[in-house]
Amino acid sequence: MSNCCDKREEIFRAALELIAEQGFHGAPMAMIAERAGVAAGTIYRYFENKDALIVDLFHEIDDKIGAVIMQDYQQAKPLRERFHHIFTTLARYFVKHPLHFRYIEQFHNSPYGVEFKRDILQRKTGDCHIYRDLLEEGVAQQVIKDLPMPILFALAFGPLKVVVRDHILGFVALEDELIDKLMAACWDGIRR
Amino acid sequence: MSNCCDKREEIFRAALELIAEQGFHGAPMAMIAERAGVAAGTIYRYFENKDALIVDLFHEIDDKIGAVIMQDYQQAKPLRERFHHIFTTLARYFVKHPLHFRYIEQFHNSPYGVEFKRDILQRKTGDCHIYRDLLEEGVAQQVIKDLPMPILFALAFGPLKVVVRDHILGFVALEDELIDKLMAACWDGIRR
Amino acid sequence: MSNCCDKREEIFRAALELIAEQGFHGAPMAMIAERAGVAAGTIYRYFENKDALIVDLFHEIDDKIGAVIMQDYQQAKPLRERFHHIFTTLARYFVKHPLHFRYIEQFHNSPYGVEFKRDILQRKTGDCHIYRDLLEEGVAQQVIKDLPMPILFALAFGPLKVVVRDHILGFVALEDELIDKLMAACWDGIRR
Amino acid sequence: MSNCCDKREEIFRAALELIAEQGFHGAPMAMIAERAGVAAGTIYRYFENKDALIVDLFHEIDDKIGAVIMQDYQQAKPLRERFHHIFTTLARYFVKHPLHFRYIEQFHNSPYGVEFKRDILQRKTGDCHIYRDLLEEGVAQQVIKDLPMPILFALAFGPLKVVVRDHILGFVALEDELIDKLMAACWDGIRR
DNA sequence: AATGAATGAGAATTCATTCAT
């Protein structure tokens, strides 16, 4: 457990940093290895190849985000509060982990991410059902507009994605107060 | 005149298709040349190098979009109508030209696009001032929420981006009626 | 005659400048053409290919030097005076035409020049016989050391080559007085 | 240790042979690799790029020559004997290592060598100070002509360069006896 | 398990030369 996971962790960290900052182009295996403090060949003990490393790292991050959201998620709370929880948790997570955000963006806009996207959009994997369940519940309760799920999803979380990017580029300071206002506006977008 | 522009056009077309579909990785110069029906060296008569080709192609598309939006834009019309015009024109353009949409996405999520983004976010180039002017006017008239520009921008157009992607992947059929509904919801997001 | 020779002349001039200053690497045909004010294809009307251009240009320069030396060469004058004439004429020519000197150097140190050198060293071409005749006469008269011809040649003109290079690089100012001193020293080298 | 230095050595050897015989043009990296018995990419483990390989190889040779000259150089010996030592050592080295001579010539007549030449002419690097010290000492002792250093340098070693070239091309057989005569003549050129 | 030197296919780019106009 000791050595094994350390190395894997280090490789993940190195890949995350390099890819998030330089893109897939700017992250050759040799460079990832160097930054991780392991030999190039060692990466292949933990990952079948570069693609697998990239995909695994994505899932690692994706799972982490899912876990954070689920952590204090209370199904019993009113709809809007639950939306508030998801939205602000996501926003704070990305503000706190800009490299994760940028990695996910890189991933989605790459051949690696295309196949995966089919899954996630069909809500087959991950914790996406939380988002969907919430929205579907809202539609059923006639609190949320009766629109196709992808539309609602885009209205609810699309702006967040754009704003986080702007935040990372330094064009807005995404502080708690602003996150709340953004959330409120997104809620305006989806509610009846 | 004949030959000159044909070749350049063909190279643009080939690069657009390959990059939009396969990403920058999947579009080596030799392949672009082959698909364009020219020799590899020919590309370099029209573009200084691959980067220049990529940036030029982006501007080509960007200008085209700007032109389409400006075409029937009527400054005299009420705010919401102007927003409607921009929004639906954009949506229809992307539905009609999915490769353009995917190319732009690739571009923005790449080293090539980083520098450019700084400009566009600072609204220094292109027709972006149209968007900003519209939103600023709305804020001044107290029709639109008083939020920082990047936030309003994200609320107004962020969902569209996500939905267009879903449309291209086949998860929604972005028809005129749905575009209108989406636009209305986005308007709900930004209006007071 | 008018147009024909102008172009050829311009191509020669352009090639001389570029090759002397940038080496053969730094003188692509397209660049030579541009500097000569002709189209790339035009060069091939006057020269079979790049090699031919390079060799022809060498001969052009070589002939010019030969002509200058022969111009005031007086067979009747004493040996040392004739040596003085050749030496100082050469020196002044190179000082006046540094590009010619550098071109010749480039040429001799290139695959182009190798074959040619065989000829010239066997004294088959050019005005080299002047040098050789002079030295042979000196040997016969027991004024000049009895050494193999290439040795005498090297002693007589080798230093000049090195000094001209230094002059062009700015490490000595090769003025008339210094040329005379250099010549005198070279004469010391070859005379009995 | 074993493999490392072998490969580097082999690459040096291959590059030396090819460049000395065919010039920089005639020595593509792939050909150097093939002749060295390594893969093309392997060269780049030992040298940053082709330029670095070329420059490093030059210094390798240059250092070797410097070492050979210094090996039996005795500062205490009379001036002429020291000159004799340097001159004949150089001559024999080049006779023994014609590829080294031709490589150096190629190098000096190339963009690679230009920058370096400035140094060596200013006697800033290598063992060149030996030559200069010797000549300056001779001038001070009024044994050698009072001429600018580049002139003396050219008189002392310029002929050797020309003769070595002729020797390599097969026009003289530069044997010990002849080397001595050449040296004596060069001494005549510089001595008072 | 770990290493990292070695591999070699593949990518971008250059440039002498050709040929339709």
Next chain:
DNA sequence: TATGAATGAATTCTCATTCAT
């Protein structure tokens, strides 16, 4: 004759992956 766009072979260099140690 002259043009210069087009060609495509050749060149430099990169990098994912392997394998002997």
